[in-house]
Amino acid sequence: MPEESRVTATSAIEARHLSKHFGNVAALDDVSFSVAKGEFVALMGSSGSGKTTLMNLLTCLDTPTAGELWLDGVNAAGFDEEARRQFRARHIGLVFQQFHLIPYLNALENVMLAQHYHSVTDEASARRALEEVGLAHRVDHLPSELSGGEQQRVCIARALINEPPLLFADEPTGNLDAENEARVLEILQGLHSEGRTIVMVTHNPALGAYAQRVVRLQHGRIMQ
Amino acid sequence: MAASRQITRRLLWRALSVRNQRVWVVFFALMVSTAIVNALVSVYFDIDIKMSRELRTFGANFYLGPAHGHTLPEADFDRLVSAAPPGLVAAGSPYLYGTARSELENVALAGVRFSALPALVPYWQVEGAWIGVDFDDRNAMIGRTLASRLNLAVGDTLSLVKDGQKKALRIKGIVDAGDASDSLLFISLELAQDWLEKPGLMSHALFSMMNSAGNVEQFAAALRTGHADWAVRPIRKVSANEGNVLVKIQGLMGLVSIVILLLSTLCVNTSLTAIVSERQREFALQKALGAANRTIVRQVLLETLAISLAATVVGCLAGFVLAQVLGQTVFSASIGLRAWVLPITVALSLSAALGAAVLPLRRIMYIQPARVLKGE
Numbered sequence: 025m026p027e028e029s030r031v032t033a034t035s036a037i038e039a040r041h042l043s044k045h046f047g048n049v050a051a052l053d054d055v056s057f058s059v060a061k062g063e064f065v066a067l068m069g070s071s072g073s074g075k076t077t078l079m080n081l082l083t084c085l086d087t088p089t090a091g092e093l094w095l096d097g098v099n100a101a102g103f104d105e106e107a108r109r110q111f112r113a114r115h116i117g118l119v120f121q122q123f124h125l126i127p128y129l130n131a132l133e134n135v136m137l138a139q140h141y142h143s144v145t146d147e148a149s150a151r152r153a154l155e156e157v158g159l160a161h162r163v164d165h166l167p168s169e170l171s172g173g174e175q176q177r178v179c180i181a182r183a184l185i186n187e188p189p190l191l192f193a194d195e196p197t198g199n200l201d202a203e204n205e206a207r208v209l210e211i212l213q214g215l216h217s218e219g220r221t222i223v224m225v226t227h228n229p230a231l232g233a234y235a236q237r238v239v240r241l242q243h244g245r246i247m248q
Numbered sequence: 249m250a251a252s253r254q255i256t257r258r259l260l261w262r263a264l265s266v267r268n269q270r271v272w273v274v275f276f277a278l279m280v281s282t283a284i285v286n287a288l289v290s291v292y293f294d295i296d297i298k299m300s301r302e303l304r305t306f307g308a309n310f311y312l313g314p315a316h317g318h319t320l321p322e323a324d325f326d327r328l329v330s331a332a333p334p335g336l337v338a339a340g341s342p343y344l345y346g347t348a349r350s351e352l353e354n355v356a357l358a359g360v361r362f363s364a365l366p367a368l369v370p371y372w373q374v375e376g377a378w379i380g381v382d383f384d385d386r387n388a389m390i391g392r393t394l395a396s397r398l399n400l401a402v403g404d405t406l407s408l409v410k411d412g413q414k415k416a417l418r419i420k421g422i423v424d425a426g427d428a429s430d431s432l433l434f435i436s437l438e439l440a441q442d443w444l445e446k447p448g449l450m451s452h453a454l455f456s457m458m459n460s461a462g463n464v465e466q467f468a469a470a471l472r473t474g475h476a477d478w479a480v481r482p483i484r485k486v487s488a489n490e491g492n493v494l495v496k497i498q499g500l501m502g503l504v505s506i507v508i509l510l511l512s513t514l515c516v517n518t519s520l521t522a523i524v525s526e527r528q529r530e531f532a533l534q535k536a537l538g539a540a541n542r543t544i545v546r547q548v549l550l551e552t553l554a555i556s557l558a559a560t561v562v563g564c565l566a567g568f569v570l571a572q573v574l575g576q577t578v579f580s581a582s583i584g585l586r587a588w589v590l591p592i593t594v595a596l597s598l599s600a601a602l603g604a605a606v607l608p609l610r611r612i613m614y615i616q617p618a619r620v621l622k623g624e
């Protein structure tokens with residue numbers, strides 16, 4: 025017990041013997057690692073190595089088959105659906121590879137929606153968040169009227185709007201050109217320097233170099 | 249809180265305005281079914297009265313006569329009327345028959361209450377005019393056959409004679425009834441009682457009664473047990489069929505309403521299912537952002553309710569117009585707007601819509617964001 029408290033006090037994420045099985049496919053097999061508060065970690069590995077599966081567990085979108093997952097000092101492995109939902113709303117910012125915006129809401133409303141599910145909406149702060157990602161002039165555009173890079177920046181603004189302690193990005197630049205990729209990485213680095221904990225999945229070793237540390241997965245296991 | 253309501257409203261409005269085609273399908277399905285159901289429900293409750301009135305234009309449908317002998321007291325007419333449930337008796341008249349001598353030859357006459365005749369014998373073709381007042385003892389109506397035998401035209405005078413007395417009657421209308429009435433002279437009941445020396449008596453009485461759901465038959469049965477001196481009978485040709493036709497037509501309308509509601513429920517269900525699967529990613533994303541199932545379900549329910557309400561309002565208006573068209577074509581009468589038809593229609597339509605929404609809404613609860621969002 026004292027040991028646990030000590031670890032969780034300094035770790036934002038602490039995975040212990042985490043496994044996820046789909047039928048008889050072991051997508052994750054006895055994975056243990058930790059991410060310190062304020063750390064920027066890149067999660068790398070070949071296709072099918074279990075990156076998305078791990079991210080889904082870390083973001084409380086899915087439950088592990090076995091193991092413990094300490095997030096900000098609580099064991100999320102035992103969460104039921106409602107607890108996972110609340111934890112997501114309060115503690116986690118999500119950036120997806122495919123942007124995933126509500127198509128009929130404009131940029132501002134998409135950001136405000138995250139506020140709405142978290143607590144209350146605040147238009148001024150939603151505008152500020154869009155300004156911070158360089159979209160002050162695009163707030164009332166629909167996703168279909170925005171470029172891929174702009175859409176992804178709306179997603180980042182949305183992920184940050186509730187100031188979550190944990191920010192997860194699954195291949196955030198996978199669908200972007202070099203210029204937009206640089207821009208998104210710049211934003212992520214800025215957030216890191218502000219002291220935020222970031223976990224980013226990537227295929228690209230060049231991107232991995234931006235992170236403080238790289239965690240490698242292969243066939244559902246951590247490689248050291 | 250106000251800001252939250254604002255984003256809920258925006259979600260609602262944007263979702264509706266963006267999903268034009270499917271929203272219109274749901275709207276039209278519900279609108280048309282509401283209109284038809286509203287019209288049928290209106291007619292359903294109106295038809296009882298309309299149909300009865302329609303069939304009653306074939307005339308008297310109830311007979312009261314003496315069980316023994318040839319006459320009974322005129323007072324029995326009023327006793328029967330006051331024994332009837334309110335609204336049952338639409339019109340009625342005592343009839344007193346006899347023969348009298350005229351200047352020309354003997355004539356068969358009938359004393360009647362003139363004011364009741366248009367309701368009792370609406371099929372009469374009258375040349376000249378009906379007599380409007382019961383106690384009119386200066387005018388008479390005369391059957392076509394008798395008139396031609398006596399060579400009388402409208403406006404002519406016919407005099408009854410008796411023991412040196414003479415009573416002049418002006419012919420106000422010549423009747424073509426197609427039955428025994430064509431050979432009768434119709435005079436006021438009082439005059440007949442006086443002339444025939446049968447004060448306060450009548451031969452029989454005829455009534456026109458509102459028949460819905462066998463009321464007349466019930467009333468006749470009730471009278472038979474209490475009055476041994478009366479012979480009462482519904483004039484069945486009209487009364488019995490009337491009830492049967494009514495029950496059949498109403499059953500048919502009920503069936504049509506149910507089928508239409510079921511069809512629109514199916515149609516709405518199909519559209520909502522399509523909408524939910526089209527928006528699967530959107531719902532998965534909302535869940536990933538921390539939206540509770542109940543929040544999303546409430547949002548979609550709100551959308552459905554908004555469409556349904558709009559469809560119901562328009563449908564009710566269209567239904568009222570449709571009811572008028574039906575009323576005019578079938579009964580040549582307008583259908584009354586009954587206030588309680590609206591809540592019935594609205595309740596039926598909204599439950600059809602909500603019933604249609606149950607399964608699609610359940611699907612939303614089972615959407616797993618991890619599965620849906622990772623699809624490349």
Ligand SMILES: Nc1ncnc2c1ncn2[C@@H]1O[C@H](COP(=O)(O)OP(=O)(O)OP(=O)(O)O)[C@@H](O)[C@H]1O
Pocket residue numbers: 046049050051069070071072073074075076077078
């Ligand atoms: N829902 C599922 N049912 C069955 N097997 C699954 C499911 N999700 C993932 N898997 C399997 O688990 C393994 C890891 O999948 P995962 O999506 O985590 O890989 P990944 O590292 O994200 O790959 P990529 O780089 O291609 O996105 C794969 O072999 C995959 O087939």
Ligand SMILES: [Mg+2]
Pocket residue numbers: 075076077
């Ligand atoms: Mg993946």
